[in-house]
Amino acid sequence: MTSIMLIMLLTFLVASCNCAVEFSSRPRNFSIEIFFFTQREGRLDHFVMSPFCIWSVMTGAYAGAHGDTNTQIQRATGILKNHTLFLKRLKDLSNTLFQSTPNGVELSSTTFLFQDKDVSVLQSYKTTLNRSYKAQLRILDFQDTLETANQANRVIQNIFPTVSNVFHADDFAKASLILGNVIYFRGILKTPFNVSYTTEEIIYDEKNKSIGSISMMHQKGKLPYSNFETMNSYILELPYGNDEKFCMLVIFPYPGVRPIDVYRNLDKIYIKDILTKLETDFKNNGSQEIDVKMPRFRIRTSMPLRKPLNDMGVFDAFEPDLGRFEDISRDGLYIHSVEHKAEIIFAESETVVFATTPGYFDNQPFSSNLKAQQPFIFFLIEKPTATIIFAGIYSRHRYLNDLNSRILFNDD
CATH class of the missing domain: 2.30.39.10 (Alpha-1-antitrypsin, domain 1)
Structure with a gap:
């Protein structure tokens, strides 16, 4: 959060802590804000998103940021200023969320970095992504956009068999580097609908x-x-x-x-x-x-996140002359766009949700009786840490009825 934020929904009051439960307040606070600003900006009243997926990919960008770019992302995401301590707490939270799921639940998340063969990425940054994010790292030829998209999709589908066609050829025509995250949830309701x-x-x-x-x-x-x-x-x-x-x-x-x-x-x-x-x-x-x-429903959403992130105080990262990501590459990267896709299927006994957030770093600067009769809000939560994995609004009653986030970087 910064002094220029229009609305402060929650303040970060938790000091450096030593447990995943307290640290989880940071992605949770981010989740509340990104949900609000996304809904407000897009006038959305029927959508799904994964705030945790977006938070994950933005913290990955923060790991390579400097100066005001670093400060703005740090404030918006609530990341601990002590980066070493942050990575330790991140590991603790990830272990809590992803390594001990109960019977009847699948939850998994993977970070990935797709690098153009003509762009140099520092080995120290790759090491951070590998050790702290368990990231999938691939060097591809972005000139052959169609084949690169196919290869990137195969990398993702090898891990998430039901998630397909995340990337298209056009995604690689405008990027030098893609940092992203995919998250997948499948849960069986303890008390299903008949x-x-x-x-x-x-x-x-x-x-x-x-x-x-x-x-x-x-x-x-x-x-x-x-x-x-x-x-x-x-x-x-x-x-x-x-x-x-x-x-x-x-x-x-x-x-x-x-x-x-x-x-x-x-x-x-x-x-x-x-x-x-x-x-x-x-x-x-x-x-x-x-x-x-409640209605049986399926929601697919695709949304750009630059404006909501601007509202949360992240500006310099998106500007060719101001973005500073020297710990990722010496090639003068800035974020071209942050795009998020999500999908939820909510049925009688099972809920399936997935999301991806690729961030694109571009290579050229350019512009008691409960009946759901009206819209309702839903949060999919990990209860011990109160972490918001997915969130959305259902209102298809008015209209009659893809989780993906990523960052694209540019270089100069």
């Missing part, structure tokens, strides 16, 4: 005119659920796997309340506070069954 109860329901617009139908899922059971008057919403927890380490929080605004107005309350109410209240209310009302109806 497929036989799913029905087609007619959807109406504000004038009570039919605009189509959706598949509405239904279940009745004992689930963590609370009425949050301070947020003008009801919140439901849907656990995944056998030990409930991961869950989806579904925030249902009161009738007439917009999701973004509810979201603004997260500057006063923390994710951990929500989880604590859900747990307390569930213990106090554990015998109470709730009736839940």
Whole structure:
């Protein structure tokens, strides 16, 4: 965060710490802000994103940044100024998130660096990516854009078989270096919706005119659920796997309340506070069954992130004359664009989500009865650290129904 940020949603109050739980406040704070600024900039009201995926790739860029470029990324992401300590805490958090997933859950993430054969990347930076990010590093011929895109896609698909066509030939025509991250989640709901109860329901617009139908899922059971008057919403927890380490929080605004107005309350109410209240209310009302109806849905989103990152105080990194990434290369790199693609499939028993964020460094400067009847917010969370892996807004009721982020660098 910087003094020029328009809206401060959460402040970084946690000093250097010695555990993954406390360190996780940093990507979590970043997640809250990037979600807000992305929604505001794009006027998005139906999208999915992986804030953690974006945070991961931006911290990778920070590892090679200098001067004001370094400072601006550090403030926006909440990275510890002591880089050695940051890398240690990052490793601890990664181990917590990715190395101990329960039965019924798959969660994996990989960073990658695709380098044009004509661009020099410092060995020290490659070593950092390899040791701290377990990155996949490849030197390719960016002149043959189609073959390079095919090779890059094969690298990703070897790790994530269900993730395909992340790159296209045009991506490599405008880049000298691509730093990216892919994250994948597949979870089995601990309390699934019964497929036989799913029905087609007619959807109406504000004038009570039919605009189509959706598949509405239904279940009745004992689930963590609370009425949050301070947020003008009801919140439901849907656990995944056998030990409930991961869950989806579904925030249902009161009738007439917009999701973004509810979201603004997260500057006063923390994710951990929500989880604590859900747990307390569930213990106090554990015998109470709730009736839940939610749509079966699939959301694909593709979004540029330069403007949201500008709003968070990251400017110099995108300017050919100001971007400083001397610890990546001596070739005068700057970030051409940060692009994010995400997809979620939410069905009766299973949720599948994936995302990629490639950043392109360019080689030339140029410009109790819960029924989802209105838009709702959802967060896919790792509960012990309260880390937001995925987030989004569903509002396809109005319209009737790819997670990828990356950074492209340019050199001068």
